Amino acid sequence: GAVVSQHPSWVICKSGTSVKIECRSLDFQATTMFWYRQFPKQSLMLMATSNEGSKATYEQGVEKDKFLINHASLTLSTLTVTSAHPEDSSFYICSAPPRDRGKGEQFFGPGTRLTVL
Amino acid sequence: GEDVEQSLFLSVREGDSSVINCTYTDSSSTYLYWYKQEPGAGLQLLTYIFSNMDMKQDQRLTVLLNKKDKHLSLRIADTQTGDSAIYFCAESMSGFGNEKLTFGTGTRLTIIP
Numbered sequence: 001g002a003v004v005s006q007h008p009s010w011v012i013c014k015s016g017t018s019v020k021i022e023c024r025s026l027d028f029q030a031t032t033m034f035w036y037r038q039f040p041k042q043s044l045m046l047m048a049t050s051n052e053g054s055k056a057t058y059e060q061g062v063e064k065d066k067f068l069i070n071h072a073s074l075t076l077s078t079l080t081v082t083s084a085h086p087e088d089s090s091f092y093i094c095s096a097p098p099r100d101r102g103k104g105e106q107f108f109g110p111g112t113r114l115t116v117l
Numbered sequence: 118g119e120d121v122e123q124s125l126f127l128s129v130r131e132g133d134s135s136v137i138n139c140t141y142t143d144s145s146s147t148y149l150y151w152y153k154q155e156p157g158a159g160l161q162l163l164t165y166i167f168s169n170m171d172m173k174q175d176q177r178l179t180v181l182l183n184k185k186d187k188h189l190s191l192r193i194a195d196t197q198t199g200d201s202a203i204y205f206c207a208e209s210m211s212g213f214g215n216e217k218l219t220f221g222t223g224t225r226l227t228i229i230p
């Protein structure tokens with residue numbers, strides 16, 4: 001089956017530093033990847049849609065300069081949380097729909113837990 | 118805008134059936150999904166249903182869709198301890214995987230021994 005990985009699985013950083021999270025589709029190509037944020041005991045909120053070869057599309061209320069997204073290839077998207085603050089602490093999950101699938105299935109990464117001190 | 122609602126908690130005895138409910142507001146939803154999230158993990162797609170269907174069965178899972186009432190349910194037969202998780206319903210417009218998913222609030226299923 002299709003596998004999506006995320007790295008790192010967890011990260012602790014100091015306030016003011018930047019953190020990069022990688023999302024990789026291991027055995028399929030994805031022209032689009034989605035980045036979600038999940039607060040404890042809450043649902044997933046879509047942050048942005050990452051598009052290979054073009055700019056990401058951000059959801060309303062998400063600061064594009066704060067959350068930098070780069071979709072460098074058909075198998076890799078990165079989310080960089082710039083100048084992280086404690087309120088950015090969250091569980092970040094990416095998903096990717098295989099390019100050749102038609103039934104709407106998306107495969108989710110295992111998530112990255114970010115803690116900002 | 119889209120809104121997807123679920124009850125937050127459900128407790129079921131082992132061996133009984135679990136029924137998790139979901140309501141949505143967007144009548145143009147094309148695909149409706151059920152995802153399972155175990156603690157500290159990502160989401161696993163359990164099943165999905167196309168909006169022109171009213172029922173889909175897959176082993177222990179049965180999905181019922183009432184499009185008129187915009188109500189979706191997931192029934193898990195013979196609930197086991199391994200079914201303990203948070204279950205999210207989600208909807209999308211086209212279902213071709215490039216449309217964003219709108220998730221419900223999630224239902225935490227607890228199994229009572």
